[in-house]
Amino acid sequence: MMSIFSKIIAWDIPSTKIYEDDLCIAILDISPVNKGHILLISKEELPWMTDASDELIAHMYIKANTLMKTMKEKLECDFVRLYVEGTEVPHFHIHLIPSWHDDGKVWLMREKYEDGEAEEFGEKLS
Numbered sequence: 001m002m003s004i005f006s007k008i009i010a011w012d013i014p015s016t017k018i019y020e021d022d023l024c025i026a027i028l029d030i031s032p033v034n035k036g037h038i039l040l041i042s043k044e045e046l047p048w049m050t051d052a053s054d055e056l057i058a059h060m061y062i063k064a065n066t067l068m069k070t071m072k073e074k075l076e077c078d079f080v081r082l083y084v085e086g087t088e089v090p091h092f093h094i095h096l097i098p099s100w101h102d103d104g105k106v107w108l109m110r111e112k113y114e115d116g117e118a119e120e121f122g123e124k125l126s
Contacts, residue, residue, distance in 0.1 A: 002045070003045060003089055003090065003091040004089055004091075005039075005041045005045075005089055005091040005093060006045050006091065008025070008027060008041070009025055009041065009043055015027040015028070015030075016028040018038055018067070019040075019063070019067065021063075022043070023042065023043055023044070023056060023059050023060070024040055024041060024042055024043055024059065024060050024063060025040075025041050025043060026038050026039065026040045026041070026063070026067060026096075027039050027041070029095070032097075033081075033095075033097045033105060034077075034097055034098050034099060034100075034103060034105065035098075036071060036075045036077070036098040037095065037096070037097045037098065038067060038071070038095075038096040039093050039094070039095060039096075040060055040063060040064055040067065040093060040094040040096060041091065041092070041093040042056060042060065042091070042092040042093065044056065044092075045091055046091065046092040047086060047090040047091065047092070048086050048090070048092060049084050049086070049092050051092065052092050056092075060092075060094060061094075064082060064094050064096060067080075067096055068080040068082075068096060071096065071098050072098075075098045077098035077099055077100055078099060078100045078101045079099050080096050080097060080098055080099065081095070081096075081097040081099050081107065082094060082095065082096060082097075083095040083097065
């Protein structure tokens, strides 16, 4: 079954296109965190970034950097948040969210490590 992003890539569903090349497409998110929120979507239907080739990941992050510079200039935002998450739509994509220091947006909820936990996680991930 095609994901909603594959349908957008095929132009079966309308969207506001910002950029397109052979590997990815950038569109405005229809439910933005802040107006100007872009989704940079892999044209290859991959559920997770970890399924993508290093070349595709590099290409998309280089394009994301270009889009971020454009967003900062054109939207006059302070910075652009990048977010990769695949649970809402299981198709590799990067959120680019224009942000301002005083926009009041709470990003991700934070946790604290209990005594000794940081070391355990450090060992697991080293």
